[in-house]
Amino acid sequence: MGAVKTRIESKLAAAFAPDQLEVEDQTNQHHGHAGWRESGETHFRVSIxxxxxxxxxxxxxxxxxxxxxxxxxxxxxxxxxxxxxxxGETETSNSPGNVS
Incomplete structure (x- = not known):
């Protein structure tokens, strides 16, 4: 696990006390896109x-x-x-406060 991913997880856990937290490094899916770097850890997906x-x-x-x-x-x-x-909300719900 990379240092940036670890920091993201630690900060989100401390700030929001989530009952579910997933941080996925998606950098490899963005090769050649803006902001991509060979060193990785530039593009993330957070589910909290x-x-x-x-x-x-x-x-x-x-x-x-x-x-x-x-x-x-x-x-x-x-x-x-x-x-x-x-x-109580799901990623596919149409709740006005939901981010999916």
Missing amino acids: RSAQFAGRTRVERQRAIYAVLAEELAGPVHALAISARAP
Whole structure:
């Protein structure tokens, strides 16, 4: 596991106490795209479920995650795909606060 991925997981776990968290390095799927680097760890997908997202809109959830990961987004991370849910929501639900 890479250092950037580990930092992302640690920061999200500390900030949101999620009951589900997956961080996937998708850099290899973006070879040749903007922001891609040979060293890797530039493109990530985050799937997170936390009670702290209940009652928050999709944009509020994304902004909260961006704030926690500001250092990574200003440096090594070029792209971040986010699925942020509250307990009881699924990635395929049409909840107005769901990011899928």
